[in-house]
Amino acid sequence: MIEIKNIQKTFQGKTVLSDISATFEQGKTNMIIGASGTGKSVLLKTIVGLFEPDAGSVFYDGRDFHQSNRKEQKIIRSEIGMLFQGSALFDSLTVADNVRFPLNVHSKMSESEKDDRVNTCLKRVGLEQAANKMPSEISGGMQKRVGIARAIVMKSQYLFCDEPNSGLDPQTAWMIDQLIHEITDEFNLTTVIVSHDMNSVMEIGEYIMFMYQGLKIWEGNKDTILDAEPKELRDFLFSNKLVRTFKGMQ
Numbered sequence: 001m002i003e004i005k006n007i008q009k010t011f012q013g014k015t016v017l018s019d020i021s022a023t024f025e026q027g028k029t030n031m032i033i034g035a036s037g038t039g040k041s042v043l044l045k046t047i048v049g050l051f052e053p054d055a056g057s058v059f060y061d062g063r064d065f066h067q068s069n070r071k072e073q074k075i076i077r078s079e080i081g082m083l084f085q086g087s088a089l090f091d092s093l094t095v096a097d098n099v100r101f102p103l104n105v106h107s108k109m110s111e112s113e114k115d116d117r118v119n120t121c122l123k124r125v126g127l128e129q130a131a132n133k134m135p136s137e138i139s140g141g142m143q144k145r146v147g148i149a150r151a152i153v154m155k156s157q158y159l160f161c162d163e164p165n166s167g168l169d170p171q172t173a174w175m176i177d178q179l180i181h182e183i184t185d186e187f188n189l190t191t192v193i194v195s196h197d198m199n200s201v202m203e204i205g206e207y208i209m210f211m212y213q214g215l216k217i218w219e220g221n222k223d224t225i226l227d228a229e230p231k232e233l234r235d236f237l238f239s240n241k242l243v244r245t246f247k248g249m250q
């Protein structure tokens with residue numbers, strides 16, 4: 001479980017995050033949604049420790065990240081897997097070596113243990129046949145799956161995904177959503193996803209927090225979001241034709 005409490009962040013006098021609190025539960029796909037420029041990425045970066053908050057705390061299963069010393073932060077970081085927007089694979093490494101990369105940097109496993117772990121993760125995302133291919137030789141959806149395998153290779157407890165569906169066709173996007181959801185459940189991860197994609201929200205949003213201009217305006221889940229009251233959220237939701245149709249407003 002990750003708890004964020006009263007997070008505040010200001011850049012050059014401009015408040016980007018105002019007093020944000022939320023609880024992201026273990027074994028759930030937690031989503032942060034909102035329009036462009038509303039502070040989702042800054043919040044994600046503050047949670048993973050890339051930004052220092054001006055006020056507030058981030059607790060990883062009770063461990064206060066920003067109050068921890070470097071050694072404690074390193075331990076927490078080693079438990080975090082990240083799936084970046086655009087996958088962020090190393091072009092010059094094979095698929096298997098991309099997945100192996102965190103093990104080479106952080107783990108004391110023997111080479112054969114690393115081989116086994118990489119194979120297990122590639123198999124889990126259905127890519128064992130692509131182990132020796134280069135990223136440029138595989139599709140965007142496969143690259144995302146490599147990114148997921150790399151994110152879980154360290155036996156991560158926390159999985160962060162920044163716009164996991166960007167640039168994918170609807171069917172591939174659905175597959176990636178399902179894979180993230182299954183892996184969250186199977187490994188009992190605390191997963192936090194930043195997304196614009198209303199299909200994802202309606203499919204896998206077990207906890208959803210809506211941000212508007214640096215504020216948390218609403219929290220709920222995929223079963224309650226269509227009846228949410230805040231106008232800012234309704235405007236965000238119902239600008240999407242699919243959601244209007246779903247709600248019978250069309």
Ligand SMILES: Nc1ncnc2c1ncn2[C@@H]1O[C@H](COP(=O)(O)OP(=O)(O)OP(=O)(O)O)[C@@H](O)[C@H]1O
Nearest residue numbers: 011012016034035036037038039040041042043196
């Ligand atoms: N390093 C920075 N220095 C100054 N301002 C920043 C910095 N990073 C982000 N901002 C500002 O913080 C605000 C929120 O940006 P953020 O990237 O978090 O939005 P977002 O909701 O993730 O948008 P998008 O969906 O388009 O990615 C923006 O006004 C942005 O310009």
